[in-house]
Amino acid sequence: MAETGHIPVLLPEVMDVLGAGRGGLRVLDATFGGGGHARAFLERGNSVVALDCDPEAAERARDLERAFPGRFSFSAVNFERLDETVEGPFDAVLFDLGLSSFHYDTADRGFSFRHDGPLDMRLDPRAGMTAAEFLETADRRDLIRAVRHYGEEPSWRRVVAAVEAARGTEALRTTSAFAQLVVEALPRRPGPPPRIHPATRVFQGIRIAVNRELEVIETALPKAFAALAPGGRMAVISFHSLEDRIVKRFFRRAAGMPEHARDSAPQQSRKVSAKLLNRRPVTPPESETAMNPRARSAKLRALEKRTD
Ligand SMILES: C[S@@+](CC[C@H](N)C(=O)[O-])C[C@H]1O[C@@H](n2cnc3c(N)ncnc32)[C@H](O)[C@@H]1O
Numbered sequence: 001m002a003e004t005g006h007i008p009v010l011l012p013e014v015m016d017v018l019g020a021g022r023g024g025l026r027v028l029d030a031t032f033g034g035g036g037h038a039r040a041f042l043e044r045g046n047s048v049v050a051l052d053c054d055p056e057a058a059e060r061a062r063d064l065e066r067a068f069p070g071r072f073s074f075s076a077v078n079f080e081r082l083d084e085t086v087e088g089p090f091d092a093v094l095f096d097l098g099l100s101s102f103h104y105d106t107a108d109r110g111f112s113f114r115h116d117g118p119l120d121m122r123l124d125p126r127a128g129m130t131a132a133e134f135l136e137t138a139d140r141r142d143l144i145r146a147v148r149h150y151g152e153e154p155s156w157r158r159v160v161a162a163v164e165a166a167r168g169t170e171a172l173r174t175t176s177a178f179a180q181l182v183v184e185a186l187p188r189r190p191g192p193p194p195r196i197h198p199a200t201r202v203f204q205g206i207r208i209a210v211n212r213e214l215e216v217i218e219t220a221l222p223k224a225f226a227a228l229a230p231g232g233r234m235a236v237i238s239f240h241s242l243e244d245r246i247v248k249r250f251f252r253r254a255a256g257m258p259e260h261a262r263d264s265a266p267q268q269s270r271k272v273s274a275k276l277l278n279r280r281p282v283t284p285p286e287s288e289t290a291m292n293p294r295a296r297s298a299k300l301r302a303l304e305k306r307t308d
Contacts (some may be wrong), residue, residue, distance in 0.1 A: 002100070006101040008036030009237055009295045013282050017302040018092040020044050020168035020235050022207055025091040030224065032057050033100035033237040035064055038072070041092075047071040048085050053078040053124040055100065077195065078124060079098070079224075080216040088227030093234040097217065097243055099123070099207075101294065104308065113159065113199050121207045127260040131210050135163050135172045150214075150242065151205020156187045159202055179203070221250045225274070228305045233277065244299050245280065251276055251303050275301040 006165040006251075008014075013117045014022055014037060016172075019226030023045025029038045029074035030230065032052040034150045035198050041048050042064065043135040050061060061074035079095070103123070104112045110131060129137070138146070143163060148156035162185035171181045182199040208214065228234055256272030258265070281299035 001218060006034030006036060007292045008034070008040065008293070008298050009096065009292065009298045010284055010288070011037065011040055013284075013300055014094060014096075014124075014235055015040055015044065017235055017277055017282070017300070018094065019090065019288070020046055022235070026089075027138070028082070028086060028088075028090040028093045028224065028227065030093065031096045031221065032061060032074060033096065034102060035060050037094055037096060038064060039074065039257060042068045042072060046092075048073075049090070050074045051077050051079050051082060053087065054103075055108060055124070055126060057100075059175070076124075078127075080219040082220060083223045083225065086227065089229035090227055091229055091232045093224045093228060093232070095217075095234075095236040097237060098239045099211075107175075110175055112201070112274040113197055113203060114175055115177050116176040117232065119175055119178050121203075121210045123211050128210065128212075131178075131206050132173050134206065134210050136167055138209075146209035147202055149205070150208040151203075153201040153205065157188050158187070158269050174305075208240070208242075208304040217246050221247070225250075225254060230269060230305055230307040233302060233304045235300060237300050239297045239299075247301050250282075250303055254303060261275070272306065274303040274305050277304055278308065 013201065015064050018027070019025070020027070021044055023047040025041070027041045027046050027048045029041065029048050029050040032038055032050040038048045038050050042255040043178050048071065058074060058076050064072045065074065069294055070147055075085050099111060103109050108115035109114035110117045119130065119132040119135070120127055132262050141161065143160045144156060147159050153159055159182055163172065171177045179197070179199040182202045224234060236247045238247055251274070252259050254274040255276050256270040278301065281301050283297055284295040
């Protein structure tokens with residue numbers, strides 16, 4: 001399958017909020033992907049230390065190593081291990097979460113029901129179990145968490161029952177067979193065909209479970225914050241409400257604010273170690289989503305670490 005490239009999301013907004021325009025910053029790009037944000041930092045005269053858990057990103061990173069010698073380095077490591085991998089302090093940190101277009105466009109990575117391939121879905125094919133192995137072996141509680149909680153699939157009961165019934169068959173081995181199983185498990189709804197493929201939510205939930213996507217964000221945010229220089233800035237782009245909730249709560253905690261409506265901890269028990277750079281998440285303008293539909297659900301949050 002031909003690779004079509006990845007368009008970086010909210011690019012001017014990220015450069016602006018991280019103050020990258022004047023150059024001279026030492027930046028940690030925790031999610032290199034296709035290198036669009038990294039290149040923009042480098043072109044503005046900053047240096048970049050980049051991570052991506054997908055070893056295929058290393059190939060793309062080589063171009064930047066050649067173009068910006070001495071100012072760019074890359075490690076194929078999960079950002080949950082950033083404290084063991086990179087040395088701070090950084091003036092800016094960026095997380096642009098989720099998948100790149102390379103993942104959706106490459107059939108044998110198993111992320112897309114549009115291309116038939118093995119049901120893999122691992123961002124790092126060197127580690128962990130594939131989606132097919134997860135579906136074959138997960139206990140019911142983990143299946144429900146993936147389909148109901150992460151995927152937010154309203155008909156989760158039917159999907160979980162269909163997965164359990166299909167164990168040991170071909171239906172759990174390839175993307176198209178599994179998409180078909182989900183479509184057949186879901187109730188038929190009257191009216192026009194749905195705007196999104198009926199298996200979208202289930203695929204997303206299983207992907208989040210297979211890659212432990214929420215846990216690794218919880219682990220990495222405090223590590224990234226610790227690696228920030230005083231006065232340094234951190235920006236996170238998320239694409240899923242559960243991701244954004246983790247980011248929002250972490251940022252509010254760092255800013256000494258209640259994390260959510262029921263957080264009634266006394267104000268004097270809170271530590272203020274950062275200030276929020278935007279009260280509400282920044283979302284892409286219509287001109288961007290018209291050109292790049294993947295940007296539609298993007299939310300950017302940013303903070304600045306205190307200097308004292
Ligand atoms: C949305 S893409 C980033 C795109 C990039 N900003 C660009 O401009 O091309 C997200 C990337 O983060 C990587 N990724 C996701 N979770 C990760 C993790 N836990 N550790 C390291 N990289 C991760 C994915 O492999 C993917 O390449």
